[in-house]
Every structure is written in structure tokens, then in C-alpha cells.
Amino acid sequence: MPHAVSPAPDSTHRSLTRFLIEEQRAGHLNPELRLLIEVVARACKRISVAVGKGALGGVLGDAVAAGGDGASINVQGEAQKKLDVLSNEILLEANAWGGHLAGLASEEMDHSQPIPDAYPRGNYLLLFDPLDGSSNIDVNVSVGTIFSVLRCPEGVAEVGDQHFLQAGREQVAAGYCIYGPSTMLVLTLGHGTHAFTLDREQGSFVLTQRAMRIPEETREFAINMSNQRHWETPMQDYVRDLLAGSEGPRGKDFNMRWIASMVADVHRLLTRGGIFIYPWDRKDPGKAGKLRLMYEANPMSMLVEQAGGAATDGRERLLDVLPGQLHQRVPVFLGSKREVEEATRYHVTHDSATK
Numbered sequence: 001m002p003h004a005v006s007p008a009p010d011s012t013h014r015s016l017t018r019f020l021i022e023e024q025r026a027g028h029l030n031p032e033l034r035l036l037i038e039v040v041a042r043a044c045k046r047i048s049v050a051v052g053k054g055a056l057g058g059v060l061g062d063a064v065a066a067g068g069d070g071a072s073i074n075v076q077g078e079a080q081k082k083l084d085v086l087s088n089e090i091l092l093e094a095n096a097w098g099g100h101l102a103g104l105a106s107e108e109m110d111h112s113q114p115i116p117d118a119y120p121r122g123n124y125l126l127l128f129d130p131l132d133g134s135s136n137i138d139v140n141v142s143v144g145t146i147f148s149v150l151r152c153p154e155g156v157a158e159v160g161d162q163h164f165l166q167a168g169r170e171q172v173a174a175g176y177c178i179y180g181p182s183t184m185l186v187l188t189l190g191h192g193t194h195a196f197t198l199d200r201e202q203g204s205f206v207l208t209q210r211a212m213r214i215p216e217e218t219r220e221f222a223i224n225m226s227n228q229r230h231w232e233t234p235m236q237d238y239v240r241d242l243l244a245g246s247e248g249p250r251g252k253d254f255n256m257r258w259i260a261s262m263v264a265d266v267h268r269l270l271t272r273g274g275i276f277i278y279p280w281d282r283k284d285p286g287k288a289g290k291l292r293l294m295y296e297a298n299p300m301s302m303l304v305e306q307a308g309g310a311a312t313d314g315r316e317r318l319l320d321v322l323p324g325q326l327h328q329r330v331p332v333f334l335g336s337k338r339e340v341e342e343a344t345r346y347h348v349t350h351d352s353a354t355k
């Protein structure tokens, strides 16, 4: 007997636009922020098309420096991929004329950009990682865009980097778009975390999961194990105990996953739980971590907390970290609440024992 096709859930028919209007009516956002989210979502659709074309679009491989002399390097000292540059341009172009921003900042730009006087200006600041997981672009593995929205402080005539340096708890919205087997937008406005799937035929994002919840307990961790020998002692201890499984102090077996696209690793833990960790390591002791606070750690922390999870830098809540620089790096521990608390406990206990 053929299997019956289960009826589409009610939420399948709610577009992002309708969802945002309903959230506006509920007092969760104003028309300016609604427009901002719509513009970012539209830009993500364009990036999704470019990513989807792959080799046919001529977008794979490294970007070439202006003047054609060698690889193009960003402010972080990392070689840029063609899609890093293209995604950045798409987001800049889409948002510059939106009328909802006072300024924007990106992983791929040395400094923030104020909205020029000739353009309509708004009250928000937008930060983004235009393409996260760059090392996966050329091997056809999921990548994504991460974004964070802050309020521009009042009375600012010309926006500069210093106006972006606000703790993550000040974010009014955060989200990511994952370009995987399906393209999904995951969004929070501070009232839960919600997932939308791109209907490619209709060209619109459709609400497919309202109020995502991360299970509090997990048996799955995500970390780049090749850095193990460079970690500090409490990190070594924590992972040693995970690997000891049911024979160790944790009393249960753990599974490991590492996609090396933060967007994809976080999407998995928002879907079925888990802990994602990129700790400080001694490979480059001058760097406080690999991931960037303002457009990677902060938006992901807000999404995870809004879904019932937790996010720390191994010691403190990430959303309470006061940034000192636009491109500041930070250790990241986020996901299932109990597991993040456990990993954080190893660090805090070690610190007080060695004080």
C-alpha cells in the first residue's frame, strides 16, 4: 500500500512577511526593523542563488587582490574566497538604500561603514559574516550568512566602529541563513527562535518551525579535535572525560560531529541538541579564539539562548562580554544548557583551584 503523504502543517503557509507583520502587531518589532529583516532575507536569497550555481556560476575558488596581484586577504589575515567577496557586496548593496540603517560592519571590511548622507538613514546597525564556513565552499558543503542587529546610540552624527561596541545582550535581532540541501533562515527578535525554509518555486521564506527548543541534555559534541594538544588544561580535562564515555566520570557515551561551518554545526544543535566549542588554543596565543564576537558568537548566542540553550566563553556568558574591537575574537561554548554549564564548570573550577 502506498504511504499517505502527511498534510502540510499549518505553519507551512505562513510567509516570513506575514510572520513579521504579526510580530509587529504583537509589539515585538517596529516597521523599520521589519523592513531591515526583509532586506537581509532578500539578500540571502540572492546569495543562495550564487552558492547554488557553484562551478556553473564561476564563483568557486579564491578571490584575487585588486590589481590582480596574488590572493585577496581580509583584515583578519585570511584569504578571501570569491563567494566571501560576492556575498559581502550583495549584503552591502541591498542594505545601503534600505533607509533602516545608520551603519554596517562586516567580517570582510577593515572598518564599519556609515550610511552616506545622500542615502536615507535609519536607526539600526547591522553586522554580518557574509559567508561563514568559507573552507567548505569549494567542496560543496553547507555554508551560511550570520547577522546581528544593534540600535545606533542616540545623537550620533557619523557612525564609527566605536558605536558597534555593545554587549551582545543589546542585540534587537539576530539570525543566520544556511545554504544547505535546503536554504533556511533562522531568526530571533528576542521572542523565541524561529526557522523558515526557502520555497524555491515561490521565492519566499516560509515558517517551518516556530519556537525551536534545544534539548537541555546531549550526547553529541562538535569541536576541531586536531587542535587538542594546543588547548588549556580544563579543556583537555573536559574532552578527556567526554571521550571516556560510559566508563568515565560522565557515565555516558558521546558522539562527535564537526562540519567546520559554524552555521551548519549550530543548525544541527538547534535541531537536535549538542554542544559546539571553539576554545582558545596555544597555536596563536595572541588570538583570544578563532571565532569573532560581534558577527559570529553574539548572534549565535542570542539564537541559542532564545531556544533554551546556553552560551559562554568557557567562563562568562557570551552576551555579557563588552567588546573592545570590531573584529575581536572569543572562545565559544554553546548549545544544550546542561552540557555548556558542565564545560564551563571545568574551567571555573580549574581557575579557582589554581588561583
Ligand SMILES: O=P(O)(O)OC[C@H]1O[C@](O)(COP(=O)(O)O)[C@@H](O)[C@@H]1O
Pocket (backbone or CB within 6 Å): 107, 129, 131, 132, 133, 134, 135, 224, 260, 261, 262, 263, 278, 290
Ligand atoms: O578550520 P577550522 O579550525 O575547523 O574552523 C572552522 C570554523 O571556522 C569558520 O569557518 C570561521 O568562519 P569564516 O569562514 O567566516 O571565516 C567557522 O564557520 C567554523 O566553525
Ligand SMILES: [Mg+2]
Pocket (backbone or CB within 6 Å): 129, 131, 132, 133, 262, 296
Ligand atoms: Mg564565520
Ligand SMILES: [Mg+2]
Pocket (backbone or CB within 6 Å): 084, 107, 129, 130, 131, 132, 133, 134
Ligand atoms: Mg566568513
